[in-house]
Amino acid sequence: MIPISSVRISEEAERLAIEVIRSGMLAQGPMVARLEREFAEFVGVKHAIAVNNGTTALVAAVQALDLRPGDEVITSPFTFVATLNAILEAGAVARFADIREDDFCIDPEALEAAIGPRTKVLMPVHLYGQTADMERIAPTAQRHGLALIEDSAQAHGATIGGRGAGSFGIGTFSLYGTKNITTGEGGLITTNDDQIADRLRVLRNQGMRQRYQYEMAGHNYRLTDLQAALAIPQLASYDELVKRRKENAARLSAGLQGLPGVRVPTELLGRSHVWHQYTVLITDESPRARDEIVRLLNERGIGCGIYYPKVVYDYECYAANANVIPDPAPVAERVAARCLSLPVHQHLTDDDVDQVIESVRAVVTA
Numbered sequence: 001m002i003p004i005s006s007v008r009i010s011e012e013a014e015r016l017a018i019e020v021i022r023s024g025m026l027a028q029g030p031m032v033a034r035l036e037r038e039f040a041e042f043v044g045v046k047h048a049i050a051v052n053n054g055t056t057a058l059v060a061a062v063q064a065l066d067l068r069p070g071d072e073v074i075t076s077p078f079t080f081v082a083t084l085n086a087i088l089e090a091g092a093v094a095r096f097a098d099i100r101e102d103d104f105c106i107d108p109e110a111l112e113a114a115i116g117p118r119t120k121v122l123m124p125v126h127l128y129g130q131t132a133d134m135e136r137i138a139p140t141a142q143r144h145g146l147a148l149i150e151d152s153a154q155a156h157g158a159t160i161g162g163r164g165a166g167s168f169g170i171g172t173f174s175l176y177g178t179k180n181i182t183t184g185e186g187g188l189i190t191t192n193d194d195q196i197a198d199r200l201r202v203l204r205n206q207g208m209r210q211r212y213q214y215e216m217a218g219h220n221y222r223l224t225d226l227q228a229a230l231a232i233p234q235l236a237s238y239d240e241l242v243k244r245r246k247e248n249a250a251r252l253s254a255g256l257q258g259l260p261g262v263r264v265p266t267e268l269l270g271r272s273h274v275w276h277q278y279t280v281l282i283t284d285e286s287p288r289a290r291d292e293i294v295r296l297l298n299e300r301g302i303g304c305g306i307y308y309p310k311v312v313y314d315y316e317c318y319a320a321n322a323n324v325i326p327d328p329a330p331v332a333e334r335v336a337a338r339c340l341s342l343p344v345h346q347h348l349t350d351d352d353v354d355q356v357i358e359s360v361r362a363v364v365t366a
Contacts, residue, residue, distance in 0.1 A: 002356060004303040005178040006347040009230060010237070016229035023225075028205075031225035031232070038235050039188050042157065043164045043171060047197035049189045050223040051204055054153045054174025057187035058086030060221055061149045061170045064199045067092050067120055072325075074114050075123040075151070076106040076132075077311040078332040082174075083125055083151050084312045088323055093118070096313065098329040103268055104279065104339075105132035107331070112140050114327060121147045126155035128307075128341075129180070129245075129276035130267065131165045138168045152190075154276040156180045157238055161270055166190040175227070180241065180276055181234045183227035244346035245275040248353050252278055252342060255357030261286025261364050277307060278344035281335065286364055290340055296363045302356055305341045 020031055032050050040048035051057050062073065073087045077096040087094040097110040104127045111122060122141045124132035134150070141148040148169025152158075155165035156173060157180070166173060167190065175186030191197050199216075202209050207218025234241070253264045263281040267273040282290040290306070297304050311332045318324040342356055 001301045001303055002343050002348070002352050004305045004341065004343050004345075006345050007177055007182060008347060010233050012233040012236075013230045016232060017226055020225045020229045026226055027224055028222040029225045031228040032223050035223075035228040035231055035235075036188070038232060039173075040190065042235055042238070043166045043190045045164075045167050045171070045190045046192045046194070047190065049191075049197060049200045049204065050228065051187045051189060051221040052223055053185045054172065054176055054179075054187040055082040055086050056221050057172035057174070057189045058082065058149070058151060059089045060200055060203055060219075061172050061189055062087060062090035062092055062121065063203060064170070064196050065121065065147050070118055071120040072116065072118045073121040073123050073149075074111060074119060076125040076127075076332070077313060077327075077329040078104060078308060078335060079125040079127065079151065079312050080153070080308065081312055081315075082153070083123070084318070084324070087123070088321070092121070093323045093325065094313070095119070095325050096311075096327045096329055098327075099332045099335065100133075101281070101331060101335060102266065103130055103132065103271075104128060104265075104335065105130070106137070108133050108136035108140065111137060115140075115144055115146070119144070119146060121149055123149045123151055125151040126153075126158060126165045128265070128279050129154055129158055129274040130271055131155055131158050131160045134160050134163070134165075134168045135270075141169065154179065156274060156276075157242060157272075158274045159272040167192070170196060175231060180245075180274055181231055181238065183223070183230045186223050186227045186231065241346045242274050245344055246273070248344045248346070248348050249273070249275045249278050251350070251353045252344065252357060255354070256280065256360060259361055259364060261288075262360065275344050277305070277341040279307065279339050279341045281338045282340055282364075283338065287366075288364065290338055293340065293360075293363050297359055300359045300363070302359045303343055306339060307341050308336055308339070310336050 204221035
């Protein structure tokens with residue numbers, strides 16, 4: 001089986017992890033502080049605050065804004081459920097604006113049209129490794145006096161106009177096991193706002209600035225030094241990782257371009273795609289439905305994924321939730337019914353990529 005993702009920990013990460021274990025300082029400590037400094041530099045911001053997972057990063061980012069009951073956050077309907085769950089956990093109301101097919105991200109025009117009197121936060125999602133159109137979204141937030149949170153869980157190192165994902169507002173990153181940079185579980189929040197950064201650091205530590213000096217009702221959102229030790233070497237080698245993913249994506253696109261029934265993804269002008277996922281759309285020209293293609297590819301030993309099979313609010317558990325307002329999203333619904341992600345990770349060999357291409361062509365054209 002050629003897997004959709006593959007995690008391999010370097011010898012340097014092992015060395016740092018052993019160093020942490022032998023130090024006896026397993027909780028948040030100097031390794032976390034080092035990761036925060038290096039990640040802030042990586043994104044191009046003043047502050048990075050490490051937390052225990054990517055969902056926590058989103059929750060804490062919303063909590064740091066002190067929203068009131070009824071305040072609304074507008075986000076993408078085409079995202080992992082953590083985006084929606086984080087909004088609800090922070091006590092806000094989730095609204096949605098439709099996406100575009102060219103980048104799978106929130107449509108700036110639909111986003112602006114969705115802004116209402118209760119809107120307090122815009123939360124674009126950078127999907128599959130490419131940013132949303134922040135050159136239009138960030139000015140929209142500023143013009144309306146709204147906070148901006150970037151769900152950058154899949155966009156470590158992605159840029160638009162030379163600026164990194166997570167540098168336009170409050171950025172939130174996931175370090176989950178399948179992400180381009182991983183600690184198994186973990187997250188990071190980025191910001192240029194000194195007050196927001198300070199509030200987040202206190203919030204993640206049970207509301208304490210110093211031991212037993214409580215300033216707010218906080219939480220245990222801390223990352224461990226052991227986890228930070230795994231991430232630090234990945235930052236140093238990240239350019240090479242992305243280079244290989246870009247090469248694999250280019251080979252996939254060259255091999256699948258022009259195949260009836262398959263629309264390949266693109267890296268849009270002015271943006272740098274880090275290819276967390278390589279996601280095609282199965283069009284009406286395909287003789288086979290998307291789900292059948294997935295089954296047949298799996299039978300051929302090609303791991304693939306559907307990210308995501310439904311718009312995020314289209315599940316029974318949210319149907320009676322008054323804080324989930326399912327605004328129409330026809331483009332997102334169409335994409336959810338047609339999307340298919342193929343292996344693109346850096347551990348693929350050229351032969352692996354060729355096998356993926358050959359299998360997709362055989363399955364779609366048969």
